[in-house]
Amino acid sequence: MLDVEMLYGHFPGGFMWSTASASYQIEGAWRADGKGLSIWDKFAHTPEKISQDDNGDIACDSYNKIAEDIISLKTLRVRHYRFSVSWPRIMPDGTNKKMNEAGLNYYHRLVDALLEANITPQVTLYHWDLPQALQDVGGWENETIVERFRDYADVVFNSLGDKVKFWITINEPYIVALHGYGHGIFAPGINANPGTAPYIAGHNLLKAHAEAWHVYNDKYRAKQGGIIGITINSDWAEPRNPYKQEDVDAAMRVVQFMMGWFAHPVFNGDYSDLMKNIIRERSLAAGRPQSRLPEFTPAEVARIKGTHDYFGFNHYTTVLAFYVDFQNQEGAAVISDRTWLESGSDWLKVNPMGFRKILKFIKDEYGNPPVFVTENGVSERGPVNLNDTLRIHYYENYINQALKAYLLDGVDMRGYAAWSLMDNLEWTMGYDERFGLFYVNRSDPSLPRIPKKSVWHYFKHWCQGYPKQNSSIITRLREL
Ligand code: PNW
Numbered sequence: 001m002l003d004v005e006m007l008y009g010h011f012p013g014g015f016m017w018s019t020a021s022a023s024y025q026i027e028g029a030w031r032a033d034g035k036g037l038s039i040w041d042k043f044a045h046t047p048e049k050i051s052q053d054d055n056g057d058i059a060c061d062s063y064n065k066i067a068e069d070i071i072s073l074k075t076l077r078v079r080h081y082r083f084s085v086s087w088p089r090i091m092p093d094g095t096n097k098k099m100n101e102a103g104l105n106y107y108h109r110l111v112d113a114l115l116e117a118n119i120t121p122q123v124t125l126y127h128w129d130l131p132q133a134l135q136d137v138g139g140w141e142n143e144t145i146v147e148r149f150r151d152y153a154d155v156v157f158n159s160l161g162d163k164v165k166f167w168i169t170i171n172e173p174y175i176v177a178l179h180g181y182g183h184g185i186f187a188p189g190i191n192a193n194p195g196t197a198p199y200i201a202g203h204n205l206l207k208a209h210a211e212a213w214h215v216y217n218d219k220y221r222a223k224q225g226g227i228i229g230i231t232i233n234s235d236w237a238e239p240r241n242p243y244k245q246e247d248v249d250a251a252m253r254v255v256q257f258m259m260g261w262f263a264h265p266v267f268n269g270d271y272s273d274l275m276k277n278i279i280r281e282r283s284l285a286a287g288r289p290q291s292r293l294p295e296f297t298p299a300e301v302a303r304i305k306g307t308h309d310y311f312g313f314n315h316y317t318t319v320l321a322f323y324v325d326f327q328n329q330e331g332a333a334v335i336s337d338r339t340w341l342e343s344g345s346d347w348l349k350v351n352p353m354g355f356r357k358i359l360k361f362i363k364d365e366y367g368n369p370p371v372f373v374t375e376n377g378v379s380e381r382g383p384v385n386l387n388d389t390l391r392i393h394y395y396e397n398y399i400n401q402a403l404k405a406y407l408l409d410g411v412d413m414r415g416y417a418a419w420s421l422m423d424n425l426e427w428t429m430g431y432d433e434r435f436g437l438f439y440v441n442r443s444d445p446s447l448p449r450i451p452k453k454s455v456w457h458y459f460k461h462w463c464q465g466y467p468k469q470n471s472s473i474i475t476r477l478r479e480l
Pocket of ligand 1: 022426
């Protein structure tokens with residue numbers, strides 16, 4: 001039991017305890033049954049892009065292991081599961097001209113098996129595996145992708161929407177734009193114009209999200225009755241020196257440029273003035289004729305504003321921010337506090353209080369939306385140790401802070417998904433960094449899923465007091 005729970009109470013009835021995964025990270029079967037290639041297939045097959053030249057060709061072979069995955073979920077005793085659909089698996093060239101029924105059928109079998117096991121699916125439409133054919137014409141830098149994504153979303157809603165009532169349009173547009181089209185460390189690995197390409201990609205990601213939301217809202221909501229939103233990731237930023245106003249302001253800029261880049265348009269229709277002003281100022285100072293940040297037309301602002309039924313939120317870590325003389329766009333640099341526990345990932349340090357603070361920030365900044373945490377978790381690397389004390393410590397303390405955000409700060413918490421159900425392809429880090437509640441033994445060809453100790457804590461200690469997990473929250477949201 002969590003300490004704050006003993007003192008004050010617990011999450012609301014129907015709170016959606018869940019765990020998460022993503023298609024490219026677990027499915028494997030990279031060209032089975034007519035699947036098209038994704039940008040991650042191509043990226044992973046390019047030498048030296050991924051640690052140890054790992055790839056997702058087989059991954060956890062979830063494409064062929066629906067039964068095993070259901071057993072893991074049942075062992076964990078969650079009643080919700082977040083997974084993503086691979087766009088090129090159902091539309092090999094990214095368009096609705098050619099459908100791959102066999103690929104679509106996999107998701108029907110998965111969803112049917114979940115429902116049969118009393119587990120509610122939470123489905124992400126886009127968790128980074130863009131059809132390579134669409135990247136060949138510019139990917140997220142080409143505005144025509146907005147229509148392609150709308151068509152794709154339409155097909156998925158139409159096919160799966162009788163069974164799926166929880167939709168996430170896009171996972172972490174920030175990472176897609178910045179890592180995919182800026183630093184180029186993620187697929188498609190583009191780094192030619194790091195000052196402009198991420199903003200163009202981000203602009204199209206926002207428009208694509210909005211179109212998918214509107215398709216659902218106009219065409220499916222009335223008859224299917226689900227909810228839909230976007231998942232936005234953000235670190236929390238603390239000022240390195242809390243007594244220095246410059247650092248306090250720098251920390252706010254970090255959050256406004258990370259969470260706010262996407263959340264501000266979705267909730268308010270446009271980028272924040274802070275972001276617009278800083279980028280314009282710096283663009284002009286560098287001798288450009290206009291801002292590197294594209295502008296939305298008034299019609300686009302109206303179209304994007306309010307495209308949320310909830311705030312989907314991924315959170316892992318906190319950074320310390322301090323003022324630098326506008327060397328980068330935020331006019332801030334970040335480091336981490338050496339007193340925070342480290343993890344298997346360089347960028348991930350343990351600071352549970354940052355979770356509570358950023359949840360409170362979401363409430364204050366975006367008008368107290370219902371919040372579903374769609375990812376939170378920690379990694380290890382090195383020798384296998386099923387006694388994952390760091391993960392147990394991490395979840396216990398982060399969930400405790402989320403509970404404080406709910407009980408003490410009044411954040412409208414509706415659900416929580418642990419990243420991840422099982423060890424999987426951690427993008428450029430390959431299989432080196434392991435976020436799973438279940439260990440996957442990769443040296444055994446049957447890829448067995450073996451529970452780490454945290455599995456036994458998840459339901460017993462953190463979800464205790466709410467054994468009656470059900471999806472009544474969706475029903476209540478529909479009634480709002
Ligand atoms: C998320 N960072 O990505 C993704 O949604 C997952 O697919 C991924 O496995 C998980 O977090 C763990 O990394 C991130 O560098 C990738 O700050 C990188 C960062 C954050 C999140």
